[in-house]
Amino acid sequence: MRARDVLSYSFSAIKLRKLRAGLTTLGVVIGIAAIVALLSISQGLQSTITAQLERGFATDTLIVTAGGGGGFGMGGGLGGGGDSGFQLLVSDTQTINGLPNVDSSVAIIQRVVNNVSVGGTNKTGTVTGVDFAGYLDIYGDTFKASNGTIPIPPANDSIVVGKRVVDPRLNGTTIAGVNDPIGLTWINARANATITLSGHITAVLNEIGSFGVGGPSDSGVYIPIAQAQILFETNECDMIIVKLKSSDQVVIDNASSAIKNAFYGEVSVISATAVLGIISSIFSVIELFLGGIAAISLVVAGIGIMNIMIVSLMERTREIGILKALGTKSRTVLLIFLSEAVIIGVIGGAIGIGLGWVLANVVAIVFRGGGAFMGNQAAVNGGMTITPILTPTVFLGAMAFGIGVSVIFALYPAWRASKLKPVDALRYE
Amino acid sequence: METIVEAIELKKTYLLGKVPVNALNGVNLKVDRGDFLAILGPSGSGKSTLLNLIGALDKPTRGRLMIEGIDISTLNDNQLTDLRRRVGFVFQFFNLIPRFTARQNVELSMSIADVGKSERIKRADTLLETVGLKDRMSHKPAELSGGEQQRVAIARALANDPKFLLMDEPTGNIDSKTAMEIMGLIKGLNEGNGVTVIMVTHDQRLASQSKKTVMMLDGSIVQETVN
Numbered sequence: 001m002r003a004r005d006v007l008s009y010s011f012s013a014i015k016l017r018k019l020r021a022g023l024t025t026l027g028v029v030i031g032i033a034a035i036v037a038l039l040s041i042s043q044g045l046q047s048t049i050t051a052q053l054e055r056g057f058a059t060d061t062l063i064v065t066a067g068g069g070g071g072f073g074m075g076g077g078l079g080g081g082g083d084s085g086f087q088l089l090v091s092d093t094q095t096i097n098g099l100p101n102v103d104s105s106v107a108i109i110q111r112v113v114n115n116v117s118v119g120g121t122n123k124t125g126t127v128t129g130v131d132f133a134g135y136l137d138i139y140g141d142t143f144k145a146s147n148g149t150i151p152i153p154p155a156n157d158s159i160v161v162g163k164r165v166v167d168p169r170l171n172g173t174t175i176a177g178v179n180d181p182i183g184l185t186w187i188n189a190r191a192n193a194t195i196t197l198s199g200h201i202t203a204v205l206n207e208i209g210s211f212g213v214g215g216p217s218d219s220g221v222y223i224p225i226a227q228a229q230i231l232f233e234t235n236e237c238d239m240i241i242v243k244l245k246s247s248d249q250v251v252i253d254n255a256s257s258a259i260k261n262a263f264y265g266e267v268s269v270i271s272a273t274a275v276l277g278i279i280s281s282i283f284s285v286i287e288l289f290l291g292g293i294a295a296i297s298l299v300v301a302g303i304g305i306m307n308i309m310i311v312s313l314m315e316r317t318r319e320i321g322i323l324k325a326l327g328t329k330s331r332t333v334l335l336i337f338l339s340e341a342v343i344i345g346v347i348g349g350a351i352g353i354g355l356g357w358v359l360a361n362v363v364a365i366v367f368r369g370g371g372a373f374m375g376n377q378a379a380v381n382g383g384m385t386i387t388p389i390l391t392p393t394v395f396l397g398a399m400a401f402g403i404g405v406s407v408i409f410a411l412y413p414a415w416r417a418s419k420l421k422p423v424d425a426l427r428y429e
Numbered sequence: 430m431e432t433i434v435e436a437i438e439l440k441k442t443y444l445l446g447k448v449p450v451n452a453l454n455g456v457n458l459k460v461d462r463g464d465f466l467a468i469l470g471p472s473g474s475g476k477s478t479l480l481n482l483i484g485a486l487d488k489p490t491r492g493r494l495m496i497e498g499i500d501i502s503t504l505n506d507n508q509l510t511d512l513r514r515r516v517g518f519v520f521q522f523f524n525l526i527p528r529f530t531a532r533q534n535v536e537l538s539m540s541i542a543d544v545g546k547s548e549r550i551k552r553a554d555t556l557l558e559t560v561g562l563k564d565r566m567s568h569k570p571a572e573l574s575g576g577e578q579q580r581v582a583i584a585r586a587l588a589n590d591p592k593f594l595l596m597d598e599p600t601g602n603i604d605s606k607t608a609m610e611i612m613g614l615i616k617g618l619n620e621g622n623g624v625t626v627i628m629v630t631h632d633q634r635l636a637s638q639s640k641k642t643v644m645m646l647d648g649s650i651v652q653e654t655v656n
Contacts, residue, residue, distance in 0.1 A: 001540055001541055001543065002540070002543060005540045009540075012528055012529070013528075015528075016528050318524070319526060321524075322524045322525075322526065323541070324486075324510075324513070325484070325486055325513060325518050325524075326513065326514070326518070326537065326538045326541050326585075327510050327511065327512075327513035327514030327515075327516075327538070327541050327542060327589075328510070328541045329507065329510050330506065330510075332541075421487075422486045422487075422513075423481050423486045423487045426486070426520070426524065
């Protein structure tokens with residue numbers, strides 16, 4: 001039998017049992033749709049997070065935090081406060097600046113303060129003490145004023161704020177502007193003292209829309225490092241951000257180990273590439289997990305196919321007998337049954353991919369809408385939007401998997417059909 | 430006359446559960462090209478078994494069965510399959526594919542033999558015309574009478590230009606008037622077109638229409654008559 005004739009024969013058999021074939025196909029559709037939806041959402045999420053990180057965390061920068069003893073993980077690195085009690089000082093930037101491959105570095109003191117008073121509202125907020133010139137040098141793209149100017153050198157009462165501080169909903173309704181007063185209140189629990197800093201907004205940053213480790217954010221409040229040292233009564237800093245002379249992996253590796261050595265292994269050094277690497281590996285585990293769950297549903301669909309095929313085999317025993325009596329080769333009978341499975345797999349796969357894609361987009365829209373309803377909460381998310389991504393790998397993989405499962409589960413019934421003896425099959429009632 | 434089928438001491442044993450049943454007990458038979466042989470006998474006499482062996486649907490247990498001089502027990506499965514394509518089988522219960530039209534049913538046996546689509550349609554139409562179904566080509570078996578269905582089956586059996594037609598009670602499921610018409614068609618094919626026919630029946634009247642009749646009983650040929 002020619003390939004085309006085999007296919008059209010199989011197709012005619014499927015068409016005869018529309019409801020049954022439809023339900024079988026539905027199993028494949030659901031499995032494939034689940035795989036495609038889950039994977040395209042998680043890949044979209046990964047690419048959103050990666051893109052935002054890349055914006056907020058340049059690849060030619062390193063983040064140095066105290067503790068960790070060469071710890072690589074994000075948690076260990078950002079946790080700070082090492083076991084040995086070692087702390088990074090603001091003045092440690094001088095040590096780092098003296099190392100090869102280092103272009104510049106900037107120390108950051110970061111505290112969650114009890115009250116940020118601006119435009120008649122009071123909120124808690126994160127205050128970052130930083131050398132404006134050095135910060136600008138590293139985060140020139142995001143530490144950029146939309147109103148006012150970032151003062152260099154800054155006056156003692158100069159305060160730079162992120163967009164959301166004066167425009168909480170990012171909808172143009174501002175509660176304060178440049179030159180308006182802003183007050184910070186911090187309760188020093190250790191000294192049991194309340195310290196306040198009054199200043200003026202000298203600049204409002206452009207909307208950044210992303211988050212990053214150490215980089216500027218839309219809800220951040222930035223004060224000169226010297227003021228932070230006075231306000232928070234400390235010479236210790238939370239992290240030092242280092243700008244390298246290039247984003248070469250070799251430069252990153254060499255500078256990282258040079259910095260670690262300079263502090264006798266008492267610091268953790270994180271690079272953007274390392275963070276991206278961690279995120280990407282986390283996401284591959286998540287994807288594997290989600291894909292695995294979806295794959296289970298496809299295996300269930302496969303068992304459905306097998307069940308239907310065996311029933312169909314019994315119903316069509318006589319037909320197989322006729323085919324064999326007319327001189328159909330066993331291999332052709334096998335092919336007829338397998339191609340029925342392939343047809344179901346292809347149709348189920350195609351519909352499933354389409355449905356999964358629609359589903360992923362619906363989820364993305366719901367997520368975006370939810371962000372708006374949550375109002376301020378969206379600020380925490382950084383107004384993050386997920387755009388589902390359907391990569392060719394997922395597309396082809398889902399298709400191949402759908403067809404593969406269909407064929408694998410059809411193998412046994414098809415093999416049984418091909419092994420039927422013509423006399424027995426013809427006698428079957 | 431050229432011998433086309435020759436059975437020599439042909440034996441076939443089945444296992445019915447665990448009990449061996451000797452369906453054929455050493456059959457000797459010769460069929461020449463152009464013959465019209467009727468195999469007559471009560472049910473259980475082994476006539477259908479003999480027909481299945483000649484049609485390469487089954488393998489003999491012992492003895493030799495020569496088709497055009499080739500012992501079929503020496504053939505492998507693929508060769509047997511090829512042989513089946515050149516044998517025209519007509520069954521008592523028609524055995525048409527219900528979802529196919531008359532034309533598609535005739536086409537099917539050619540499609541199995543790798544004949545191209547346009548040639549298939551042309552030949553199917555000619556054959557259906559020959560068996561008198563010119564106006565019923567697009568009907569499905571359920572829309573055809575028993576006699577018409579058997580005509581489709583005969584057209585299908587003729588499609589690949591077979592060495593011979595094997596008919597297993599071809600009129601067993603048809604009323605007697607239509608049965609005589611079908612017999613007329615078969616006789617016409619044999620006499621007019623030179624098609625070799627081997628027919629199994631238990632109906633003495635039908636057997637008398639053939640050129641030669643063999644009588645079977647308990648797996649052996651007990652009588653041979655030339656009509």
